[in-house]
Amino acid sequence: xxxxxxxxITPRSQDFAAWYQDVVLQGDMAEPAExxxxxxxxxxxxxxxxxxxxxxxxxxxxxxxxxxxxxPLFIPESFLRREAEHVEGFSPELAVVTIxxxxxxxxxxxxxxxxxxxxxxxxxxxIQSWRDLPVLVNQWANVVRWELRTRMxxxxxxxxxQEGHTAHGSEEEAREEAVRMLHIYADVAEEVMAMPVxxxxxxxxxxxAGAQRSYCIEAMMQNGLALQAGTSHExxxxxxxxxxxxxxxxxxxxxxxxxxxxxxxxxLIGGLIMTHSDDKGxxxxxxxAPVKAVIVPIFRKxxxxxxVLEAANRMAADLNGAGLTAEVDAREGxxxxxxxFHWEQRGVPVTIELGPRDLAAGTAVVKRRDLGTKESRPxxxxxxxxxxxxxxxxxxxxxxxxxxxxxxxxxxxxMGEVEEILSSATAEKGGGKFVMAHIKDDPAxxxxxxxxxxxxxxxxxKDENDGPGKCIVTGETVAQRSVIAKAY
Amino acid sequence: xxxxxxxxITPRSQDFAAWYQDVVLQGDMAEPAExxxxxxxxxxxxxxxxxxxxxxxxxxxxxxxxxxxxxPLFIPESFLRREAEHVEGFSPELAVVTIxxxxxxxxxxxxxxxxxxxxxxxxxxxIQSWRDLPVLVNQWANVVRWELRTRMxxxxxxxxxQEGHTAHGSEEEAREEAVRMLHIYADVAEEVMAMPVxxxxxxxxxxxAGAQRSYCIEAMMQNGLALQAGTSHExxxxxxxxxxxxxxxxxxxxxxxxxxxxxxxxxLIGGLIMTHSDDKGxxxxxxxAPVKAVIVPIFRKxxxxxxVLEAANRMAADLNGAGLTAEVDAREGxxxxxxxFHWEQRGVPVTIELGPRDLAAGTAVVKRRDLGTKESRPxxxxxxxxxxxxxxxxxxxxxxxxxxxxxxxxxxxxMGEVEEILSSATAEKGGGKFVMAHIKDDPAxxxxxxxxxxxxxxxxxKDENDGPGKCIVTGETVAQRSVIAKAY
Numbered sequence: 001x002x003x004x005x006x007x008x009i010t011p012r013s014q015d016f017a018a019w020y021q022d023v024v025l026q027g028d029m030a031e032p033a034e035x036x037x038x039x040x041x042x043x044x045x046x047x048x049x050x051x052x053x054x055x056x057x058x059x060x061x062x063x064x065x066x067x068x069x070x071x072p073l074f075i076p077e078s079f080l081r082r083e084a085e086h087v088e089g090f091s092p093e094l095a096v097v098t099i100x101x102x103x104x105x106x107x108x109x110x111x112x113x114x115x116x117x118x119x120x121x122x123x124x125x126x127i128q129s130w131r132d133l134p135v136l137v138n139q140w141a142n143v144v145r146w147e148l149r150t151r152m153x154x155x156x157x158x159x160x161x162q163e164g165h166t167a168h169g170s171e172e173e174a175r176e177e178a179v180r181m182l183h184i185y186a187d188v189a190e191e192v193m194a195m196p197v198x199x200x201x202x203x204x205x206x207x208x209a210g211a212q213r214s215y216c217i218e219a220m221m222q223n224g225l226a227l228q229a230g231t232s233h234e235x236x237x238x239x240x241x242x243x244x245x246x247x248x249x250x251x252x253x254x255x256x257x258x259x260x261x262x263x264x265x266x267x268l269i270g271g272l273i274m275t276h277s278d279d280k281g282x283x284x285x286x287x288x289a290p291v292k293a294v295i296v297p298i299f300r301k302x303x304x305x306x307x308v309l310e311a312a313n314r315m316a317a318d319l320n321g322a323g324l325t326a327e328v329d330a331r332e333g334x335x336x337x338x339x340x341f342h343w344e345q346r347g348v349p350v351t352i353e354l355g356p357r358d359l360a361a362g363t364a365v366v367k368r369r370d371l372g373t374k375e376s377r378p379x380x381x382x383x384x385x386x387x388x389x390x391x392x393x394x395x396x397x398x399x400x401x402x403x404x405x406x407x408x409x410x411x412x413x414x415m416g417e418v419e420e421i422l423s424s425a426t427a428e429k430g431g432g433k434f435v436m437a438h439i440k441d442d443p444a445x446x447x448x449x450x451x452x453x454x455x456x457x458x459x460x461x462k463d464e465n466d467g468p469g470k471c472i473v474t475g476e477t478v479a480q481r482s483v484i485a486k487a488y
Numbered sequence: 489x490x491x492x493x494x495x496x497i498t499p500r501s502q503d504f505a506a507w508y509q510d511v512v513l514q515g516d517m518a519e520p521a522e523x524x525x526x527x528x529x530x531x532x533x534x535x536x537x538x539x540x541x542x543x544x545x546x547x548x549x550x551x552x553x554x555x556x557x558x559x560p561l562f563i564p565e566s567f568l569r570r571e572a573e574h575v576e577g578f579s580p581e582l583a584v585v586t587i588x589x590x591x592x593x594x595x596x597x598x599x600x601x602x603x604x605x606x607x608x609x610x611x612x613x614x615i616q617s618w619r620d621l622p623v624l625v626n627q628w629a630n631v632v633r634w635e636l637r638t639r640m641x642x643x644x645x646x647x648x649x650q651e652g653h654t655a656h657g658s659e660e661e662a663r664e665e666a667v668r669m670l671h672i673y674a675d676v677a678e679e680v681m682a683m684p685v686x687x688x689x690x691x692x693x694x695x696x697a698g699a700q701r702s703y704c705i706e707a708m709m710q711n712g713l714a715l716q717a718g719t720s721h722e723x724x725x726x727x728x729x730x731x732x733x734x735x736x737x738x739x740x741x742x743x744x745x746x747x748x749x750x751x752x753x754x755x756l757i758g759g760l761i762m763t764h765s766d767d768k769g770x771x772x773x774x775x776x777a778p779v780k781a782v783i784v785p786i787f788r789k790x791x792x793x794x795x796v797l798e799a800a801n802r803m804a805a806d807l808n809g810a811g812l813t814a815e816v817d818a819r820e821g822x823x824x825x826x827x828x829f830h831w832e833q834r835g836v837p838v839t840i841e842l843g844p845r846d847l848a849a850g851t852a853v854v855k856r857r858d859l860g861t862k863e864s865r866p867x868x869x870x871x872x873x874x875x876x877x878x879x880x881x882x883x884x885x886x887x888x889x890x891x892x893x894x895x896x897x898x899x900x901x902x903m904g905e906v907e908e909i910l911s912s913a914t915a916e917k918g919g920g921k922f923v924m925a926h927i928k929d930d931p932a933x934x935x936x937x938x939x940x941x942x943x944x945x946x947x948x949x950k951d952e953n954d955g956p957g958k959c960i961v962t963g964e965t966v967a968q969r970s971v972i973a974k975a976y
Contacts (some may be wrong), residue, residue, distance in 0.1 A: 044555035067532035101634035144591035
């Protein structure tokens, strides 16, 4: 789409934040839309990755009985005020439409920061009896939260996401749903994105505004910082009461519904980039790469050109026939070195070099993006070989992430120790850790951690540590260690 | 999702507008979101149809070289003013964000009514040389236009759409692109939606605000009213000049790009409904029906129940295995009559009745939604038979639409005649016609037609009438007849 010269990328060791920005820009993922505060333009490669994520998520949502729907972008301002915690959480971040159709509106509309309130209104219309439950819907939408500090994909004032909303006849069923969706997120993060995550419960201080309990998946970036990659909330009866969503039970009593909501957003792409990319640019896990292989034809003389291009096109057709999206880079006016550099920065998993000598030998040189390894492979059976490389790359990327997470997770038994471990790490310098410590689930304890700009990320669903211990703030016994880290 | 009692549908002959509303509601397609002026909630069946349309369109966009991207929802107000016709056209319809993050904004943002302006800004950044051209992008997005009179799907203040935006190095290439996309829209309308359309050029009075020329597809609804179902615009160099989008040509000169934009929206679903549905409810062309077949198990005694359900599930598995999405309606507490009524209102193309007698005979009763015909079919080879019925239904629906269009298209040779033909038709009464008449492409002539609330719909790309003739307003010779009709 643009012949803008490829630029080199700031090394991670020099400036992690600048590296990230370079990878996003050079990878054709996004660019800042500085004329609209805190927004970005999602560019072709970035949007294609989002489409890949959408397809993987959407398939799983549908397989678990959810239907897609679409609710209005605008929400009457008064709706937000009906749930006390919710309005408090979102008020500072709202974009407000006060004029429409040339007139001042009697009641302003807020641009949805999330849709629990307006969906609550409709749930009240749709739900009368236990027979109407559960209601299991999801929407793919844009939302707006006026953030002060923004960073492409990780935190933008407008972002794309999906928000699932469900209503149930019992607390147990709602809890099962919230946990089910958390596991779906974790599955996509790990199996599709090759990004290992910790599944956990948010502390009370960190839970969603209006939720009874929030579940999350937390991933570790290459610099050791945490990224909240997805959340799933038990809303209890909070929104049911705020919007009067009642149903007649089998026993004939009138009950408020139990709700859940859950979402992941384009933020996932930021996590993907910071988990896998390197100093050469973007690295994409094969399952999410829009193009799996690019063939770069190599020739010097005009009579070689035609033969090589023909063979390259045939090879691409073979790979496409085998279900591996492949392209030939037949652009004129660029040398092969430039082309390899170009596709490397865009994270194409496999590049294939094809020249007259390969043609004569019946081979092609296959280069794997993550390790940079090159191998000559026979043309015969190339599709199977490439598929093998892609599979191997996918699992190796996940394994690398798992090792990193393990290597950078430490335990601590006092607040001093936690602070010492974490205070040296910043987004720019790297070296961040996940510190496992016993800490009481009390906003006052979270506040202590906030003093050195870290936070309680979650209480893991599965305690892989040493069970109960003494809180590093209050000394009280708590059931298990939590994850404390600096985070995006 | 809701057990709300199925209601009967107002017959078309009694009140076409009420019929439409009933079909939309009972078909689980959408419902009005009266708390957000002019908006709707798109419900599961409606959203699934939209997903079907998206998939069909998106595949064709990608096959013609377009890439998906995403631009911000908000546009600085000043951007709109840069193209004089554009701001005049859209100003009255804008929703404006004046407050964000708790503060009054220095420059308000408008919620995009369409994205030519903000995209023009980015094209100027991306395009420097002829090597950067063409730029071929598309976005799937929501847009907002503050309309006074709204109607679900047909005209809502917020709607979902895609907008393609391209930049080219020559007027010819831009024209080819605009026409190519029009034909893609027509192809989807006819081959997927089974909705015949006329491909044409908009009159100058009716073209898009800021375009040099607008192409459109116009469909005829069952009441004879026209529906503009898609548009494709040659923007000329208007936005190029407004946003300074210049490129260096091969010859080294600096030139403004030639742009196009094109879009279809959830309005298509309104057209789909008004083309095919009947007094029993929604009728969906098989290619867009999210569920192709529903099996309704029939039994009286408990011992029959298990056998029939087992056979129904096996049958559904067979159909699904053959790529035909099929479901078993195993809901308890509803009799078969209610179930057939339910699926009929939701437009499922084929319902299959399976009872103990069918089981014994090795058959099933297959009912086709559009004609209401019922046939007993052997269980053996049922998937192939159902596929045959669906194919036949798809082409028969298109043929019916074509016959209607032909039967209700008439010629006229004076304005009096045009008025007489059209003034009796209203959305409620039906009886609308497409009147083919010679009329000069001059806003003053369009205005004459507007006097009786009709409009010049388009000048067909292919003149299937009698060539040149005298304008019914000015008496001047014009090259061919235009379509004049009342429209949504």
